[in-house]
Amino acid sequence: MRVLLVDDSRLARAELRRLLEAFPDIVVAGEARNADEARAQLAAQPIDLLLLDIHMPGETGFELLASLEAAPPVVFTTAYDAHALRAFEVNALDYLLKPVQESRLAGALEKVRLQKREGAGAAEPPRPAAMPAPLTEQDQVFVKDGERCWFVRLADVRLFEINGSYTQLYFDQHRPLVPRTLAQLEARLDPKVFFRANRQQIINLNFVAGVEPWFSHSLRLTLRGGTEVVEISRQQSVRFRELLSL
Amino acid sequence: MSLLAAPKPGRAYWGTQALVWTLYGVFNLIIFRSFVPKTAATPHWVFDVLSFLVAATALSASHVLRRLIWRGTWLTRPPLALLGRLLLANALLAVGCVVVIGLVSALVLPSPAVGRGPQGWSAQLGYCLNLGILLSLWAAAYVGWHYLQRSRQAEIEKWRLTAAVREAELNTLRAQLNPHFLFNGLNNIRGLVSEDPARARQALAHLADLLRYVMQHSATPLVTLGQELEIVADYLALEALQLEDRLHYSLDVDPAARGVQLPPLTVQLLVENAIKHGVAIRPAGGCIALTAQLDAAGQLCLIVRSPGRYHPVAAATSSGLGLRGLRERLAQAFGPAATFELANDPAAADTVQAVLRLPTVGTPAAQPTLLSHFVLSPLPQ
Numbered sequence: 015m016r017v018l019l020v021d022d023s024r025l026a027r028a029e030l031r032r033l034l035e036a037f038p039d040i041v042v043a044g045e046a047r048n049a050d051e052a053r054a055q056l057a058a059q060p061i062d063l064l065l066l067d068i069h070m071p072g073e074t075g076f077e078l079l080a081s082l083e084a085a086p087p088v089v090f091t092t093a094y095d096a097h098a099l100r101a102f103e104v105n106a107l108d109y110l111l112k113p114v115q116e117s118r119l120a121g122a123l124e125k126v127r128l129q130k131r132e133g134a135g136a137a138e139p140p141r142p143a144a145m146p147a148p149l150t151e152q153d154q155v156f157v158k159d160g161e162r163c164w165f166v167r168l169a170d171v172r173l174f175e176i177n178g179s180y181t182q183l184y185f186d187q188h189r190p191l192v193p194r195t196l197a198q199l200e201a202r203l204d205p206k207v208f209f210r211a212n213r214q215q216i217i218n219l220n221f222v223a224g225v226e227p228w229f230s231h232s233l234r235l236t237l238r239g240g241t242e243v244v245e246i247s248r249q250q251s252v253r254f255r256e257l258l259s260l
Numbered sequence: 261m262s263l264l265a266a267p268k269p270g271r272a273y274w275g276t277q278a279l280v281w282t283l284y285g286v287f288n289l290i291i292f293r294s295f296v297p298k299t300a301a302t303p304h305w306v307f308d309v310l311s312f313l314v315a316a317t318a319l320s321a322s323h324v325l326r327r328l329i330w331r332g333t334w335l336t337r338p339p340l341a342l343l344g345r346l347l348l349a350n351a352l353l354a355v356g357c358v359v360v361i362g363l364v365s366a367l368v369l370p371s372p373a374v375g376r377g378p379q380g381w382s383a384q385l386g387y388c389l390n391l392g393i394l395l396s397l398w399a400a401a402y403v404g405w406h407y408l409q410r411s412r413q414a415e416i417e418k419w420r421l422t423a424a425v426r427e428a429e430l431n432t433l434r435a436q437l438n439p440h441f442l443f444n445g446l447n448n449i450r451g452l453v454s455e456d457p458a459r460a461r462q463a464l465a466h467l468a469d470l471l472r473y474v475m476q477h478s479a480t481p482l483v484t485l486g487q488e489l490e491i492v493a494d495y496l497a498l499e500a501l502q503l504e505d506r507l508h509y510s511l512d513v514d515p516a517a518r519g520v521q522l523p524p525l526t527v528q529l530l531v532e533n534a535i536k537h538g539v540a541i542r543p544a545g546g547c548i549a550l551t552a553q554l555d556a557a558g559q560l561c562l563i564v565r566s567p568g569r570y571h572p573v574a575a576a577t578s579s580g581l582g583l584r585g586l587r588e589r590l591a592q593a594f595g596p597a598a599t600f601e602l603a604n605d606p607a608a609a610d611t612v613q614a615v616l617r618l619p620t621v622g623t624p625a626a627q628p629t630l631l632s633h634f635v636l637s638p639l640p641q
């Protein structure tokens with residue numbers, strides 16, 4: 015498992031490195047002192063786990079995650095932010111309090127391994143060489159809405175909707191905003207699962223519960239788990255029919 | 261709830277009043293029936309009515325007395341003043357009662373009833389005395405009850421205040437010991453243990469000195485600048501472990517200024533703020549410069565410079581708490597003689613300066629602070 019250490023204190027990173035030596039399956043792939051360095055490292059190499067400090071100069075750990083298209087699995091390391099981490103609603107992996115106890119670290123790593131094994135059931139699509147891989151259902155995004163935070167698997171998002179220059183995600187009963195346009199998201203989402211229904215909305219095809227014909231060759235969909243009704247534009251209806259008949 | 265506010269007469273008050281005065285009426289009735297001979301010319305029902313007329317009048321008088329007590333905030337007055345007022349009011353009310361009773365009975369009751377009882381001025385005086393004593397008993401019960409309530413409230417208040425003081429003391433301790441600083445420091449020292457054991461040992465000593473200072477002096481009103489600078493040095497050494505080459509600092513202190521007295525952790529707070537807002541948030545770090553001099557007038561002028569721009573509005577919401585505490589402690593120790601200002605340095609770009617001016621001549625005797633009596637309990641060494 016390739017781990018990236020993100021902490022502004024060199025001594026703290028060195029200490030984590032030493033602690034991780036006890037785990038033969040862990041490779042420390044790199045270190046970063048702040049959010050910018052972390053982003054560069056994440057772009058440069060595949061990372062399986064982020065050990066992330068929350069308080070850093072410039073952007074905080076939360077801000078770093080919110081800026082990422084897809085957040086890798088994260089274990090937070092912090093001196094005194096346990097209260098901030100309790101804000102997590104869904105799917106937070108774990109957090110470690112510094113100075114870190116070996117047994118707590120072992121527990122956190124075991125959790126990550128477990129989750130990776132569960133996620134591995136869904137086969138990864140072969141990546142085209144030149145393009146960055148599209149975001150699959152198994153990818154998760156980090157969403158911060160005021161005080162609340164979520165790691166959301168894209169598979170759990172049923173609807174993406176334009177909201178100004180932001181996009182609103184619909185999952186469970188939550189609908190937080192992410193700071194990206196719908197067009198940006200559409201370019202990165204797996205088109206086999208995520209379908210542009212109209213100018214305002216992208217739907218997750220796995221959530222379609224019912225289809226009915228609507229005016230002038232358009233279609234109207236209902237989605238599982240929500241009350242939203244989505245209308246597929248006439249132009250897109252043709253593509254939708256094609257997709258379903260495949 | 262203020263103790264002085266007049267309570268609205270509640271059900272308990274009216275219930276008690278009704279009970280007491282009904283009993284009094286019944287008591288009168290029994291007395292009349294027992295002692296007025298059956299052969300008297302006046303029919304018995306006249307005495308029955310009279311009994312309850314007296315009781316009703318006395319009830320009204322006691323209610324008037326209650327209003328007087330609350331209107332005039334008599335319960336807050338010294339005992340003698342209260343007693344005087346009660347006696348005077350009772351005398352007047354008793355006379356009033358006798359007049360009312362006399363008028364009503366003259367108007368309503370058949371005249372022989374009035375004629376039967378003892379008559380004349382001395383008799384009327386007797387009635388007045390009688391009612392006065394009755395009202396005094398009532399006042400004694402009423403005031404006594406409220407005094408009792410009040411002393412119990414005061415007792416509760418006292419304990420609540422003690423608890424609040426203890427909590428405030430704990431909070432100062434917690435606020436002075438920034439947990440982020442403490443746990444990051446411990447983590448860094450742990451890292452040093454394997455990397456540079458000699459420095460790790462030094463760092464532990466710095467941390468120990470700093471913790472001891474915070475515990476010992478969280479309730480001490482004043483320390484010398486020299487003492488304070490020693491722990492500022494400890495503090496900077498520990499921050500340097502976290503920030504390493506991102507932190508640069510210089511201390512330039514006039515030796516004559518080291519004896520100046522100031523509240524503990526004052527300079528430490530200024531340095532901590534400077535690092536927090538000027539250095540820690542910048543990926544490239546920055547430089548903290550501390551200077552302390554005595555000016556011609558013998559005033560201490562202590563300046564902490566750090567990178568950044570000061571925004572009063574933003575500061576009012578975020579970092580204001582620590583600095584407000586600082587201003588309060590300065591005001592408590594020196595009154596208006598001490599000043600503290602946080603502003604952009606007019607002489608240098610991108611520099612914030614915190615300027616602290618303290619009087620040195622005739623440093624006033626340490627004012628007893630809210631927490632000072634806790635100094636008496638010795639801290640474990």
